[in-house]
Amino acid sequence: MKEKTSQYELVVGLEVHVQLATESKLFAPDKNSFGDTPNSNVSPITLAHPGTLPMPNSKAIEYAIKMGLACNCEISQLTSFDRKNYFYPDLPKGYQTTQDNQPICIGGYLDVKSGVGTKRINLNRIHIEEDAGKSMHDGEHKGSLLDFNRAGTPLIEMVTEPEIGSAEEAGNLLTEIRKIVRFLGVGDGNMEEGSLRCDANISLRKKGSDKLGQKVEIKNMNSIRNVQRAIQHEIQRQSSLLDQGKTIKQETRGFDDATGKTTAQRSKEEANDYRYFPCPDLLPIKISDSYLSELKALMPKLPAAIAQDLQDQFGLTEYDSEIIAEREDRADYFYHAAKICKHYKKIANWIIGPINNYLGDQLFTSFPITAERLHELIDLVESGKLNYNTASTKVFQAMIDSPQKGANEIAKELSLYQDNDESGLQKIVDEVLEGMPDKVKAYHNGKKGLTGLFMGQVMQKSKGKANPQIATKLINETLEKLRN
Known part of the structure; x- marks a missing residue:
């Protein structure tokens, strides 16, 4: 145009x-x-x-x-x-x-x-x-x-x-x-x-x-x-x-x-x-x-071709694929991780987010967490044993500090596994909502944004271990019961 x-x-x-x-x-x-x-x-x-x-x-x-x-x-x-x-x-x-x-x-x-x-x-x-x-x-x-x-x-x-x-x-x-x-x-x-x-x-x-x-x-x-x-x-x-x-x-x-x-x-x-x-x-x-043939043989696949391949082979978005394809070392890390982990979008999210923030302009050769260790960390989040926030801050940093340890080992040592016990979480949700009657009333009067406040209090009382999906479901269900 x-x-x-x-x-x-x-x-x-x-x-x-x-x-x-x-x-x-x-x-x-x-x-x-x-x-x-x-x-x-x-x-x-x-x-x-x-x-x-x-x-x-x-x-x-x-x-x-x-x-x-x-x-x-x-x-x-x-x-x-x-x-x-x-x-x-x-x-x-x-x-x-x-x-x-x-x-x-x-x-x-x-x-x-x-x-x-x-x-x-x-x-x-x-x-x-x-x-x-x-x-x-x-x-x-x-x-x-x-x-x-x-x-x-x-x-x-x-x-x-x-x-x-x-x-x-x-x-x-x-x-x-x-x-x-x-x-x-x-x-x-x-x-x-x-x-x-x-x-x-x-x-x-x-x-x-x-x-x-x-x-x-x-x-x-x-x-x-x-x-x-x-x-x-x-x-x-x-x-x-x-x-x-x-x-x-x-x-x-x-x-x-x-x-x-x-x-x-x-x-x-x-x-x-x-x-x-x-x-x-x-x-x-x-x-x-x-000499010209030698240089042609050494030419790598270029960013545009890599980005297209990432979209075609792994279903990544155009935005994600272009960022990953910008650097050969970044693309190589993704391809290695994708051989052992089928959560392709999650690999891309980790590379573009926490890993890129940590590395800055450094090469992936200096990144201490192997693709195998990243796969383990992603699996813990996807299985519901860790929430993403805990994984991307506490566990990720601990893995950088101790790259010889896996995500499972670190999560156990630091007692970071997510709480998936609905009955235990229900008690925390009840305590939070009972302690905030004015906010509950305001929610019922139309201030739906207060669910974020309720979630924050649940996460605080559970010391960050509450499964966000389960906690959200319980908060919404309990609020509906209190409306009646």
């Missing part, structure tokens, strides 16, 4: 920069690390000292190919680097080494959610290039401060065709790219730290026209939400200008997070303004058939 004004439809193309998680930079041995002391990860190559020569990082090339395979691209088995002659104040060489004529990945596509369906967004290319450093303006110094730690960091730039028709589609595409980046381990996808950045080329055209309107490029947005906000703002800004009979300037604009508006920065350069030419210091790279 496209974002539309009264006369126009939106057309967006994205340029997504992904910082690759290699140990060293693209053409130099300097450490590739975020947040280190300024100018601590530099070398004569990064600083462009005379006589220094670049050497390509083979891991960066591997990561770019993997990303291309994940995006259904054609892999160029002969690829080369070019010089882009555009002034970067924070690249000491005075030019950027990138790929123009022979990018490593050609074409490709990703399928993303669009409205109630799915839309295929085609890619033009994925190419490798080096990042620039960082300019800082702190107000305490005259001029700018330059940190070259990021200069030379390997990037891939993913360029879509101008086929995105809504802010929602743009956000969903970025979300899918970030999932794949993290799943493959080629980058961390952290937009706040700048390791995933997005430029958006935005234009409007008359409804029904196949001719593209004049595009405006919004640069370096650092969150998916801001990309969507910038698109929404540009729809309003450009449609207003067109309605007044004015033309849209081809320019680069920035997005202000605080105001939600875009502002002009400079006139947009054309490709020939960059004066690309082959880099004389780097030979073309040949990707052999055997």
